[in-house]
Amino acid sequence: MSNSYHMPVLPKPDGKKVTINVDGRDVEVPEGTNLVEALKTIGIATPHFCYHPDLPVAGNCRQCMVETDGPRGMGLAIACYTPVRAGMKVATDHSSEKVKTARKAVMEFQLANHPLDCPICDKAGECSLQDNYMSAGGQTSRMREGIGKQYKGSPENRHQDSKGQDRGGKHLDLGPTVILDQERCILCDRCVRFMRDVAGSEQLYIAGRGDHAFLSTFPGSELSHEYDLNVTDVCPVGALTGKHFRFHQRVWNLVSTQTIDPTDSLGANITVDHYDGQAWRIMPRRNPDVNKSWIHNDTRLAYQKLSENRLAAGLFGKNEIPLSQATSRLGELVRGARKLALVASGHLTLEDNAAILALAQFLGSRAEVFGGSWLPVGKPDNIARSGDPVPNRLGQKLLGIADNLDELVRRAKEFDVLVVVGHDLWKIAPSKAKALEAIPERIVLSAWHDDSVAKATLSVGIRSWAEVRGTMVNCQGRVQMMQAAPILPSPDLEPAWQILSSAGRLGWTSELDAFRFAQGRIPALAGLTYRNIGPMGRILEGVVA
Amino acid sequence: MATLTVTQNFGKGACDLGVYRSLGGYASLGPRLFDLSQFELIDLVSRSGLRGRGGAGFPTGMKWSFVPRNSGKPVYLVVNADEGEPGTFKDHVLMLEDPHRLIEGMLICGWALGVRTAYIYVRGEFLPAIEALNRALKQAYDAGILGENIQGTGYSLDIYVHRGAGAYICGEETALINSLEGYKGQPRLKPPFPAVSGAWASPTCVNNVETLMALPWILENGPAAYQALGTPKSGGTKVFSVSGDVKRPGVYEVPMGTPLMELLESKDLCQGIVGELKGVIPGGSSSPVLLAEEARKANLDYEALAALKTMLGSGAVIAFNTTRNAVGMLASLTRFYAHESCGQCTPCREGTGYADRILKSVVAGKGRDGDLEHMLDLAANFSYTTICPLAIADAWPIENFIGKFRPEFEKAVSANPGHASPRMDDDFRPGAFW
Numbered sequence: 001m002s003n004s005y006h007m008p009v010l011p012k013p014d015g016k017k018v019t020i021n022v023d024g025r026d027v028e029v030p031e032g033t034n035l036v037e038a039l040k041t042i043g044i045a046t047p048h049f050c051y052h053p054d055l056p057v058a059g060n061c062r063q064c065m066v067e068t069d070g071p072r073g074m075g076l077a078i079a080c081y082t083p084v085r086a087g088m089k090v091a092t093d094h095s096s097e098k099v100k101t102a103r104k105a106v107m108e109f110q111l112a113n114h115p116l117d118c119p120i121c122d123k124a125g126e127c128s129l130q131d132n133y134m135s136a137g138g139q140t141s142r143m144r145e146g147i148g149k150q151y152k153g154s155p156e157n158r159h160q161d162s163k164g165q166d167r168g169g170k171h172l173d174l175g176p177t178v179i180l181d182q183e184r185c186i187l188c189d190r191c192v193r194f195m196r197d198v199a200g201s202e203q204l205y206i207a208g209r210g211d212h213a214f215l216s217t218f219p220g221s222e223l224s225h226e227y228d229l230n231v232t233d234v235c236p237v238g239a240l241t242g243k244h245f246r247f248h249q250r251v252w253n254l255v256s257t258q259t260i261d262p263t264d265s266l267g268a269n270i271t272v273d274h275y276d277g278q279a280w281r282i283m284p285r286r287n288p289d290v291n292k293s294w295i296h297n298d299t300r301l302a303y304q305k306l307s308e309n310r311l312a313a314g315l316f317g318k319n320e321i322p323l324s325q326a327t328s329r330l331g332e333l334v335r336g337a338r339k340l341a342l343v344a345s346g347h348l349t350l351e352d353n354a355a356i357l358a359l360a361q362f363l364g365s366r367a368e369v370f371g372g373s374w375l376p377v378g379k380p381d382n383i384a385r386s387g388d389p390v391p392n393r394l395g396q397k398l399l400g401i402a403d404n405l406d407e408l409v410r411r412a413k414e415f416d417v418l419v420v421v422g423h424d425l426w427k428i429a430p431s432k433a434k435a436l437e438a439i440p441e442r443i444v445l446s447a448w449h450d451d452s453v454a455k456a457t458l459s460v461g462i463r464s465w466a467e468v469r470g471t472m473v474n475c476q477g478r479v480q481m482m483q484a485a486p487i488l489p490s491p492d493l494e495p496a497w498q499i500l501s502s503a504g505r506l507g508w509t510s511e512l513d514a515f516r517f518a519q520g521r522i523p524a525l526a527g528l529t530y531r532n533i534g535p536m537g538r539i540l541e542g543v544v545a
Numbered sequence: 546m547a548t549l550t551v552t553q554n555f556g557k558g559a560c561d562l563g564v565y566r567s568l569g570g571y572a573s574l575g576p577r578l579f580d581l582s583q584f585e586l587i588d589l590v591s592r593s594g595l596r597g598r599g600g601a602g603f604p605t606g607m608k609w610s611f612v613p614r615n616s617g618k619p620v621y622l623v624v625n626a627d628e629g630e631p632g633t634f635k636d637h638v639l640m641l642e643d644p645h646r647l648i649e650g651m652l653i654c655g656w657a658l659g660v661r662t663a664y665i666y667v668r669g670e671f672l673p674a675i676e677a678l679n680r681a682l683k684q685a686y687d688a689g690i691l692g693e694n695i696q697g698t699g700y701s702l703d704i705y706v707h708r709g710a711g712a713y714i715c716g717e718e719t720a721l722i723n724s725l726e727g728y729k730g731q732p733r734l735k736p737p738f739p740a741v742s743g744a745w746a747s748p749t750c751v752n753n754v755e756t757l758m759a760l761p762w763i764l765e766n767g768p769a770a771y772q773a774l775g776t777p778k779s780g781g782t783k784v785f786s787v788s789g790d791v792k793r794p795g796v797y798e799v800p801m802g803t804p805l806m807e808l809l810e811s812k813d814l815c816q817g818i819v820g821e822l823k824g825v826i827p828g829g830s831s832s833p834v835l836l837a838e839e840a841r842k843a844n845l846d847y848e849a850l851a852a853l854k855t856m857l858g859s860g861a862v863i864a865f866n867t868t869r870n871a872v873g874m875l876a877s878l879t880r881f882y883a884h885e886s887c888g889q890c891t892p893c894r895e896g897t898g899y900a901d902r903i904l905k906s907v908v909a910g911k912g913r914d915g916d917l918e919h920m921l922d923l924a925a926n927f928s929y930t931t932i933c934p935l936a937i938a939d940a941w942p943i944e945n946f947i948g949k950f951r952p953e954f955e956k957a958v959s960a961n962p963g964h965a966s967p968r969m970d971d972d973f974r975p976g977a978f979w
Contacts, residue, residue: 006734049891059734060889062930076930081734105926109895142919146906150898187888206729206888209712211898213888 006057009033011041018086023095035079036064044092047132049236050188051080054292056197058189065102067091076102107137113149113211115183123238125251150211153182175222177229178240182214185239191231199227227383229297244301249280257485258285258535260472261299262465265388267474268295272466272485279303279487287536291384306466309449312490315459323492326460331503333441337417341408344371344401345423346390348496349470351514353399355497356421358517359504371396372403374429386475395473398522409435417441421496426451445496461493468495469511477543481533548774550762550782552798554643560677562684565645573764578656579698586657593768594780599625599753600859602847611740612658618747622655622663626754627721629713630829631881632861635786636754638796640674644681650757655702658750662703666721669709678706713885717933718751731887732933755784775801779846789864791815805843809864820866828858830878831938833945871950872957876904882939893936896927912958914965917947
């Protein structure tokens with residue numbers, strides 16, 4: 001409906017400020033934005049369910065009420081749909097009893113028909129209902145026997161439980177990825193808006209009306225979209241859960257590590273959520289200039305590969321050898337090479353690629369660096385993917401590594417040692433890579449037992465993308481930080497730059513040494529540190545026209 | 546007999562174009578209308594004191610003046626014929642008896658606002674009215690009253706009849722527009738108001754059937770004559786649909802300011818109450834109820850009823866006698882609003898049903914002490930916190946029925962022998978849903 005056209009106006013970091021009066025105090029807030037965002041900038045959190053900064057405003061949960069001055073004096077208004085106006089008066093629950101009562105009342109209404117099955121709900125711990133109950137509700141239940149709850153779900157799923165209560169609509173399979181619990185749904189309509197306005201494929205709708213309304217897919221169709229798992233993020237309660245994470249881990253155990261999507265050159269901002277040395281899920285991290293709040297399903301499920309099929313040791317031919325032995329053997333081969341081909345990778349960080357360049361510099365004319373990728377570049381989907389599956393392609397280019405894998409294939413016979421770092425050439429283009437088998441010593445540094453490892457004479461396990469600290473440059477020319485999650489499958493694994501550093505006796509002790517080397521090659525990186533790149537990344541001036 | 550401005554053709558077969566013309570219909574389609582500029586016409590309607598007859602009573606001329614000129618978008622006229630308030634049935638009868646007057650009114654409004662396309666959004670259940678409208682539209686098209694270049698004036702207007710799908714909330718203008726566009730009938734956030742951005746994000750004027758049907762008379766007799774029919778602030782006449790315990794329920798047109806009891810007891814009109822009057826709902830089910838003694842003081846105009854803390858609304862007068870049970874009446878109202886809540890805003894979606902379930906248990910003889918306070922508190926909590934006034938329309942009856950007939954409600958609660966017993970948490974515990 002036409003409400004969907006009203007995207008919220010978000011504050012701009014360098015935008016104009018206006019003065020408004022909040023709870024009797026004059027404060028400066030960004031102009032033009034709504035009150036939820038404006039109050040957030042001055043440290044006042046407004047409880048809400050349906051409002052989402054990256055979705056059109058629906059204004060239906062009524063939880064974010066504040067009092068503002070209008071032609072008829074102070075009156076209740078929803079903060080998410082009230083624009084900031086210079087000189088306006090706002091009263092939040094700190095000063096207004098009316099606001100406090102209204103928010104508490106909405107909280108009671110939200111919970112009136114909500115099943116209190118938090119102990120078995122996956123959302124418990126990060127649920128808006130729980131959070132807002134603590135901040136805005138806090139009421140004791142007034143529900144008494146004989147009133148009961150209104151069943152919320154499709155009629156065909158309805159049944160009576162042992163207490164005579166209408167129940168049902170639980171664990172409905174919506175499609176390949178998502179499970180719906182109609183009872184828990186608070187009808188905030190966020191998922192419907194996500195599918196309609198962001199994914200661009202209207203697959204969910206709210207059927208029925210009143211308190212007997214329920215969320216559903218259209219009859220006979222399912223929820224199936226490459227971004228559909230985002231509905232589980234926007235769902236403020238446990239109504240929509242992903243099959244990949246459902247019942248796997250309690251969210252309060254999880255620790256988030258901020259990193260970058262390793263599957264696409266837009267570099268969607270994500271967190272790897274881990275507990276007990278294992279990654280349990282990947283969640284989007286909001287970055288308004290990159291991926292907003294969304295990530296592709298493939299990105300979200302990338303964590304599953306972190307514990308599968310890992311190369312946690314060295315391989316000499318088919319024989320497993322300790323990593324230390326593999327590393328020293330690598331060093332001997334590299335230093336003793338007559339003519340060495342180093343294959344860099346756009347799947348690795350700037351630091352790893354810098355180590356490849358530094359190693360080549362150490363070996364002088366005996367070494368040559370090849371780069372680029374054989375992976376085809378697709379089209380951007382304008383949600384959270386640029387279509388280029390090589391995340392650090394631009395960073396590689398900035399370091400001066402050419403896109404010349406085909407040249408390596410042509411000249412394969414010139415080399416006696418090949419070092420491939422984090423780049424599964426034999427998987428991506430087996431027919432082209434076959435020519436590389438003419439090189440007698442083929443060394444592969446890889447985090448997985450992949451096709452290249454199978455063809456290598458010596459393989460060395462390295463840390464995966466989630467386990468390294470470093471930087472990547474996305475397709476917008478934005479340098480972004482990756483942090484290392486403590487989820488190593490083997491404590492001996494080292495990042496690629498460290499292994500290459502010891503092979504070339506570079507003496508690097510931290511990724512900062514590698515970063516400094518990269519700064520020497522990329523003038524646009526001047527002045528940046530890991531700290532001032534920050535969680536949102538920094539645009540490199542003049543890198544992308 | 547008082548002057549009639551809307552219902553004068555009732556019972557005369559005015560459905561037919563020929564009959565309507567012979568009764569003086571479509572006389573305004575000539576110099577009377579087309580010599581007026583848009584501004585003169587809007588000014589004329591403003592001076593007549595005509596107010597929206599759908600319920601809110603917003604001045605029609607002012608509403609028209611909000612429609613922007615030269616916005617580069619078409620202006621739509623949408624007739625709100627989605628009459629759904631319990632007790633209201635005037636528009637149905639008006640469209641059945643005199644559809645051509647509605648078309649004439651739409652032409653007048655269309656000329657005032659530069660409308661090219663107009664819609665009549667009719668409640669889906671009104672099949673006879675829809676048939677009458679479609680027949681009348683066909684006759685009007687055949688006679689060149691509608692369509693391209695009406696009577697050589699260069700003005701063109703097309704009218705479409707759109708059937709609603711049976712939702713009370715679609716009488717709210719933005720929900721109606723959503724429904725007309727093919728979306729779920731749920732009210733929109735405001736602003737923007739429909740006058741600026743309504744149907745298909747274009748300026749849209751939504752008017753009630755009765756409002757538009759008053760226009761031909763106003764044009765013929767002048768705004769001053771119309772204004773003079775009513776009270777100084779509420780001009781003209783109003784059509785009332787009277788139901789309940791009266792001897793002759795039906796649709797009656799009386800001047801504004803007529804005493805309520807005259808409508809109920811005059812022998813030309815309802816001919817009196819059956820039994821002894823207990824109370825009157827003066828303006829549709831959502832308007833606060835009046836006790837018999839209040840009803841005797843009430844005059845039927847916007848200001849007099851507002852002074853009695855109720856409202857004229859859509860003019861649906863429901864009278865009931867002492868044999869009626871206030872608890873049962875309120876229970877049927879709360880059930881209606883719980884069923885008709887569109888489900889968008891939390892307080893209304895959950896609150897109307899919650900209040901209804903409490904009342905249901907009281908009616909079933911399972912009430913508890915404190916239930917009435919609980920209902921009143923819920924009603925206070927879901928009014929004024931939602932997008933549209935449906936929740937208020939439920940809160941007012943709850944507050945007024947319980948407030949004015951409290952002994953009856955208390956009696957219903959105490960019909961439960963265990964009404965004073967404490968909450969039995971072993972029977973139903975929140976948190977022990979499993």
